[in-house]
Amino acid sequence: MAEPINPLVAFSEHAAQLVERTGSGIVAVHGGGRRSSSGIHWHSGVIVTAEEVLEQDEGIKITLPGGRLVETSLAGRDPSTDVAVLRFQPDGLPAVATADAAELRPGHVVLAVGNHEAGPVASLGIVATVGGPWHSLRGGTIDNLIRVDLVLSPAAEGGALIDAQGRVVGMAVLGPRRRVLAIPTSTIDRVVDQLLAKGHVFRxxxxxxxxxxxxxxxxxxxxxxxxxxxxxxxxxxxxxxxxxxxxxxxxxxxxxxxxxxxxxxxxxxxxxxxxxxxxxxxxxxxxxxxxxxxxxxxxxxxx
CATH class of the missing domain: 2.30.42.10 (PDZ domain)
Structure with missing residues (x-):
């Protein structure tokens, strides 16, 4: 008689597979600070990261999964939405799969995935709050308010927040009182288009x-x-x-x-x-x- 499947082991293995798969499209970002943060390969040659972690506009480098250090150029940054865009030569690095963050509900299990020392770093949590559009302290419009109950590694800030299917639903950032927020994919798409077109967001x-x-x-x-x-x-x-x-x-x-x-x-x-x-x-x-x-x-x- 076959032993019954341990659901906790199955869940653990599934989570590890999701982190490994997503981690192949997550880079470490060296933006001039004392520590690295993370960035998401949004689409071919375009990295999205948290604007607040970049302490300089030039000389920004990224470490790819596996350890190779690559130079980038800053396409633009928008402090009002905490989104910055970097350009680089992808050389086969896969882009992540995204999904609409509006599908999230309180209680959904999520994972924050970053890149630290050329390998993935992960945190497990749940969606605590989901709300409608809101304005940041700098006046930016964020399409959905998504608060997440998890401990975010400093190295994972600017990295991906993924759902139970392994789809990226947002970028993990630290909000007021260092609570973890997600900048939803719809906001990121809108800001990326503007930054690539003009280098800044119209205001x-x-x-x-x-x-x-x-x-x-x-x-x-x-x-x-x-x-x-x-x-x-x-x-x-x-x-x-x-x-x-x-x-x-x-x-x-x-x-x-x-x-x-x-x-x-x-x-x-x-x-x-x-x-x-x-x-x-x-x-x-x-x-x-x-x-x-x-x-x-x-x-x-x-x-």
Whole structure:
């Protein structure tokens, strides 16, 4: 009589096979820091890694599975989504298989796979939270909020998060409070296309320095606007959209296309790629009196 199959052994063997298969498309990235991180061979000749781990733009090298050190060139980096793209000569290195991260649900088992000292490094965990689109602290739009309950090796940051079928569903990064997040594949695809085409991600540009402000109660000669909060204009780029439209230092921005503005971060979220060239109606307080202004947004300069 055959011995019954031990499901734990079967699971363990399956996980090891997934790591080995995925690891053939994961590289170690040497971006100028004291330690290496990881990168994903997204498609032929293109490596995706975490933008925050790159401490330099030139002289970035990668170690392929097996130990060969290869030079790369930086195609572009986007701090707002934590995605950077490197180019290299693949010489037969396989690209990873990807899947839509929207299929993930809390409780799904996942593996983080990186490359350390020319070999794979792995962590096992589960999907803790799945949510809709969100904005990073730097204003980037991430298609899905995916928090993962696992311990991420520093060497695996920028590496792959894979599902139980071995498909890459995102890039493993460290978020606020060093919690592990996944940048989903749909976000990576969008950013990679822009970085390969132009070297940076298009973002809207107002041309004004802002700081938050909470206004007091309206007096007899002013009218309440928005919800009593706003952002104060503290500087103006002399050659920017705000200056051309007539925005002034000291103006208080209360609404943006009729949407109340509470924080500077609200404005950052509204300056996404789709905002370039669009006209915005601002409702302001200027000299204690309400006024309106229309501004045509530009494209944020690289410098």
């Amino acid at each position: 809207g540009y107002l041309g004004a320095g802002l700081q938050p402000l909470r206004r007091g109660r309206p007096t007899h000669d002013t009218q309440p606007v928005g919800n009593g909060r706003g952002v104060l204009v503290v500087s103006i780029d002399s050659d920017g959209p705000a200056a051309r439209a007539g925005l002034l230092v000291g103006d208080i921005v209360m609404t943006w296309n009729a949407k109340p503005i509470d924080r500077v971060r609200d404005v950052m979220h509204l300056l996404g790629p789709d905002s370039v060239g669009s006209a915005v109606d601002l409702q302001l307080i200027r000299g204690g009196a309400p006024t309106t202004l229309k501004i045509v947004l530009g494209e944020r300069p690289l410098a």
